[in-house]
Amino acid sequence: KAGVTQTPRYLIKTRGQQVTLSCSPISGHRSVSWYQQTPGQGLQFLFEYFSETQRNKGNFPGRFSGRQFSNSRSEMNVSTLELGDSALYLCASSRSRGADTQYFGPGTRLTVL
Amino acid sequence: GESVGLHLPTLSVQEGDNSIINCAYSNSASDYFIWYKQESGKGPQFIIDIRSNMDKRQGQRVTVLLNKTVKHLSLQIAATQPGDSAVYFCAENVYSGGSNYKLTFGKGTLLTVNP
Numbered sequence: 001k002a003g004v005t006q007t008p009r010y011l012i013k014t015r016g017q018q019v020t021l022s023c024s025p026i027s028g029h030r031s032v033s034w035y036q037q038t039p040g041q042g043l044q045f046l047f048e049y050f051s052e053t054q055r056n057k058g059n060f061p062g063r064f065s066g067r068q069f070s071n072s073r074s075e076m077n078v079s080t081l082e083l084g085d086s087a088l089y090l091c092a093s094s095r096s097r098g099a100d101t102q103y104f105g106p107g108t109r110l111t112v113l
Numbered sequence: 114g115e116s117v118g119l120h121l122p123t124l125s126v127q128e129g130d131n132s133i134i135n136c137a138y139s140n141s142a143s144d145y146f147i148w149y150k151q152e153s154g155k156g157p158q159f160i161i162d163i164r165s166n167m168d169k170r171q172g173q174r175v176t177v178l179l180n181k182t183v184k185h186l187s188l189q190i191a192a193t194q195p196g197d198s199a200v201y202f203c204a205e206n207v208y209s210g211g212s213n214y215k216l217t218f219g220k221g222t223l224l225t226v227n228p
Contacts, residue, residue: 004156033216043157043202056213077115090156098214099145099164099206104156 002027004105012111018079020104020106025072025093026042031055032074034066037088045088049074050097078110086112125225132193134222136186136203145206145214148177148188151221152199160188160201190224197227 005024012021025032029085033056045058049068068075072093078085088109092102126132138146144165150158161172161185163179170177176189184204200221209215 006156007180043204043214045217048213048215053223056215058215092216097212101147101159101162102216103159104149106154106156 004091004103005106006089006091006108008108009106010109012113013081014113015081015083017081018077019081019110020075020077021089021091021110023074023076023091023093023105024101025074025091026103029095029103030072031094031097031100031102032072032093033094034074034076035052035090035092036060036089037107038086043090046076048097055097081112083112086110098112122220123223123225125227126193128195128226128228130193130195132188132224132226133225134188134190134201134203136188136219138184138186138203138205140205140207141181141184143205143207144185146177146179147204147206147216148175148186149202149204149218150197150199151202157202187192193224193226195226195228198224200224213224 007022031050031076033048048056052068063079068074088107090102090107094100094102137151147162148160151157159178163170163177174191178187202218202221204218206214207217
């Protein structure tokens with residue numbers, strides 16, 4: 001069974017631009033969560049989508065948003081990029097919600113110049 | 114503050130030795146814990162998990178121990194190999210209201226295996 005895939009793997013943007021990242025979950029998984037990973041803050045939860053609805057949200061500004069499609073694929077968008085948004089963005093999928101194992105993709109490395 | 118933390122940021126062991134990575138958590142209501150391994154340039158890889166109704170769980174070369182009394186979690190790797198070199202994260206599934214749970218990660222421990 002194919003794992004979680006994320007595209008693109010690397011991205012370079014400049015301040016003020018916006019970016020969209022894509023995540024395809026493991027087949028049969030309906031929950032998709034997004035995380036930001038930085039050396040200073042570690043792995044931080046952004047949001048979770050299930051059945052095309054955002055179910056849970058972390059402590060990030062409204063510039064960070066996402067959506068989920070009927071096939072469970074998910075996208076996240078960051079608008080008005082700031083230098084501090086440079087990070088590895090990770091997507092994780094699980095079969096359902098709650099105490100269910102999350103499996104991670106390889107991540108998208110975003111660099112904001 | 115962060116609810117999940119690691120006692121040691123780095124651990125260096127000799128190939129063939131056993132490794133123990135520790136983790137402390139502060140939320141006594143957490144009912145599910147996971148260990149992930151992250152190699153350079155890759156996403157976290159699931160290693161093993163344990164639910165709060167268990168004290169110990171074994172996998173292939175790995176064992177997770179859960180001590181709810183002192184809110185402590187450990188990952189034991191037997192006969193550590195160079196391929197085990199990575200950052201190891203413990204994660205705690207924290208209930209955040211309604212039907213919502215949030216995975217909260219520790220900072221990670223860098224394990225280096227010397228040949």
